[in-house]
Structure formats: C-alpha cells, structure tokens
Amino acid sequence: MKLKEKIVIITGASDGIGKEIALRLSKENVKLALISRNESKLKLVSDECIKNGALDSKIYPVDITNTSKLAEVSEKILSDYKHVDILINNAGIWQKLKPFYEIDEEVIDKVIDTNLKALIHVTRLFINSLLDRDEAAIINISSKSGVTVQPGQSVYSASKYGVRGFTDVLKVDLKDTNIKVAGIYQGGTNTKLFEKVGENVITDDFTDPKDLADVVAYMLKQPKNIWLHDVRIGR
Numbered sequence: 486m487k488l489k490e491k492i493v494i495i496t497g498a499s500d501g502i503g504k505e506i507a508l509r510l511s512k513e514n515v516k517l518a519l520i521s522r523n524e525s526k527l528k529l530v531s532d533e534c535i536k537n538g539a540l541d542s543k544i545y546p547v548d549i550t551n552t553s554k555l556a557e558v559s560e561k562i563l564s565d566y567k568h569v570d571i572l573i574n575n576a577g578i579w580q581k582l583k584p585f586y587e588i589d590e591e592v593i594d595k596v597i598d599t600n601l602k603a604l605i606h607v608t609r610l611f612i613n614s615l616l617d618r619d620e621a622a623i624i625n626i627s628s629k630s631g632v633t634v635q636p637g638q639s640v641y642s643a644s645k646y647g648v649r650g651f652t653d654v655l656k657v658d659l660k661d662t663n664i665k666v667a668g669i670y671q672g673g674t675n676t677k678l679f680e681k682v683g684e685n686v687i688t689d690d691f692t693d694p695k696d697l698a699d700v701v702a703y704m705l706k707q708p709k710n711i712w713l714h715d716v717r718i719g720r
C-alpha cells in the first residue's frame with residue numbers, strides 16, 4: 486500500500502509501541518488520528534509526528550472502555566477526516582502476574598474491557614468507513630500471550646487469545662473485501678506496560694518498540710498482492 490496521505494488511526498498512541506508506530510508512519514507522510522486517555526502526552530507525540538513528516542496529526546483523548554464516549558470520538562474523527570484507511574488497534578494494559586485465584590474482579594473487568602472489548606468496539610465503529618475505501622487495513626496488536634500459555638497471565642492471555650480469535654474470524658469475514666487484516670504476536674517489548682501496574686520486569690533486553698514500529702511499516706508498505714496476516718515476533 487502506498488502510505489502517503491493515508492488516514493491512520495492508532496489507539497494507545499501516547500506511549501510505548503503505539504507512539505513509535507505513530508512516529509514511524511509519520512515518515513511515510515500519513516495523516517494521523519491518535520487515541521489514548523492522556524491528552525498532554527498525546528499532544529507531545531502529535532507534535533513530534535508533524536516534525537517527522539506526518540501531513541496531519543489530530544489527537545482524540547478518550548478512555549476506549551467508555552463505549553459511548555468512544556462512539557462520540559469516532560464520529561469526530563470521521564467528521565474531521567471524512568474517511569479512514571488504516572486502523573491500528575494497539576491500546577492495552579498488563580495484568581500483574583498472579584495465579585487466577587488471586588486476581589480480583591476489578592482487574593478482570595479492566596483488562597478484558599481494555600484489551601478485548603474496546604478493540605472490538607473500535608473496529609465496529611470504523612469498519613464501514615474502511616469498507617468504503619479502495620484499499621484498507623486493520624492491524625491488531627495481540628501478544629505472544631495470545632498464542633502461548635504462560636503462568637500467572639490467565640486474564641491477560643484470555644484478552645489476547647480473544648484478540649487473536651477476533652482477528653482470525655475478521656480476516657475470513659472480510660476476505661472478499663478491500664480490507665486486509667493482520668494480527669501481531671510479539672514477545673516482551675521495552676515499554677512501561679509492566680511498570681504501570683507495579684510489576685517489576687527488567688525490560689532492557691526486550692524488543693525495542695522502534696523495531697516493532699518498523700515491522701508495522703514494512704507490513705503496510707507491501708504491494709497489493711502481498712500481505713503478512715499473522716506476524717509472530719520474538720527471539
């Protein structure tokens with residue numbers, strides 16, 4: 486896909502992997518709609534994206550688990566940009582490692598609502614606009630935890646296996662349309678994901694989120710008849 490002037494929505498663009506994807510795609514002269522909760526961090530990323538070459542960058546602060554507010558934001562994006570070409574569902578949170586019987590109700594709801602339910606609702610809100618384009622793409626950021634069983638990750642894994650199931654069915658549902666769908670299943674990446682919920686993980690030798698952003702750009706830049714459906718990344 487030729488990325489110049491394409492309108493790209495990225496959820497979780499204020500930090501970590503989403504921020505790096507925004508910065509990397511800016512170099513391809515895309516137009517960005519950046520979503521996350523933290524307005525001031527989004528603004529900093531957005532300013533940097535413009536410096537990097539983005540032709541436009543607008544920010545849409547919202548908690549994506551608030552479905553009615555998310556719907557308002559989707560209407561605003563479609564009114565600002567008129568259409569959408571690429572959706573990158575990246576926003577997510579970690580669940581502190583614990584055996585299942587020690588995970589409380591609030592954590593279960595928050596992790597499933599953010600990582601799985603909100604991703605499905607974001608996709609629902611933009612699917613018609615994506616279907617209207619000659620070519621379009623949806624990339625869902627799942628995790629290695631969406632394909633591999635790891636102890637202490639029951640709820641996080643449930644959310645990421647859920648993203649994988651949703652992505653795979655979306656792929657077959659949309660197979661005769663203009664929308665290409667891919668899932669990314671990466672291992673540990675050097676971001677603040679773990680620290681944010683008080684988990685002490687040494688991330689220094691994890692994948693650099695900038696390298697992951699390069700992979701996303703590579704996936705999107707392939708010619709029409711090449712598409713990487715299922716990308717597993719790790720050492």
Ligand SMILES: NC(=O)c1ccc[n+]([C@@H]2O[C@H](COP(=O)([O-])OP(=O)(O)OC[C@H]3O[C@@H](n4cnc5c(N)ncnc54)[C@H](OP(=O)(O)O)[C@@H]3O)[C@@H](O)[C@H]2O)c1
Nearest residue numbers: 497499500501502521522523549576577628673674676678
């Ligand atoms: N880091 C890893 O090792 C790793 C490995 C495999 C998969 N992943 C997945 O990669 C994705 C990105 O993670 P990351 O490592 O880049 O984490 P991160 O640095 O913590 O970034 C997460 C992003 O999601 C946003 N976000 C979280 N909850 C949100 C909500 N309710 N509404 C809107 N935005 C929300 C955050 O922004 P605000 O706080 O501003 O809302 C932030 O921009 C996640 O889906 C994660 O599960 C990460």
